[in-house]
Amino acid sequence: MEALNSYLKQFPHYTPKAFEAILPYLSIKKLDAGEYFLQHGKVCRNIAFIEEGFMRLYYLHDGKEVTNCFCKENTFVTSYTSLITKLESDIAIQAIEPTKLIVFSYDALQKLYEQDLFWQQLGRVAAENELITTECHHRFLKDLSATDRYLQILENENELLQRVPLNYLATYLQIAPETLSRIRKKISRT
Incomplete structure (x- = not known):
């Protein structure tokens, strides 16, 4: 949990109280290389912080896997579209190497948003970063x-x-x- 706490400290308005607020909602999930955090066609209900390991997000195009993102230690990973819309995900999230995740649910995040401005700001920054990453990758492929x-x-x-x-x-x-x-x-x- 210390890796998550250290990561959160870099954001404005961090307080130990904000970190303590998330603790009851956290669980640890370990994945071997090749195992899934989320499979295609499943509704994503959780967000994970990668404490150790490396993951990829991919979708299927004409039956072939297309990797659209890699995530490493000290980053969050989820299928944002599925998480928010509660619809089946068109992406899969797979461990490339042994991975240790700190997991919490979308519902827990919503409770945290109501409790503390820190969590609202972190959610906004995460959404902004996701948009920037997506746009940069599209430009990278196009240009x-x-x-x-x-x-x-x-x-x-x-x-x-x-x-x-x-x-x-x-x-x-x-x-x-x-x-x-x-x-x-x-x-x-x-």
Whole structure:
């Protein structure tokens, strides 16, 4: 729980009382690599803070998995659309490596919003960050060539190359695994 407390301390209006308010709602969930926090077609009812591990969010397109996001330690993960609308999720959330989550429900979050301004502000910041991340990824896919997308990963998100299987990385870049192999080979020669 200390990782979550440390993470929350970086936000304005944090108080120990705000952290204590969430404690009764928290549970720990451990996932092995390949296990799911959320599967396609299920309604998402929870939010998780990743204390340890690495996860991916993906959807199915023409029967193929397309990774649209990676999440690592000290970040929250959920299917926001499903969580808010209470409709079945079109994304799955899967552990890529052994993962330890601190989990709380949407209903608990709503209670926290009513109790403390800190939680309202944190919810707003999380929603804003989610929107920014989504827009940046769309621009990344639209504006850059496959090679430039890979180079951007090399420069800015090199950790993905150590922690993410290349087939997942290829779907994140929206290219075939063979194309990713060619790009990697070409870059390694230069």
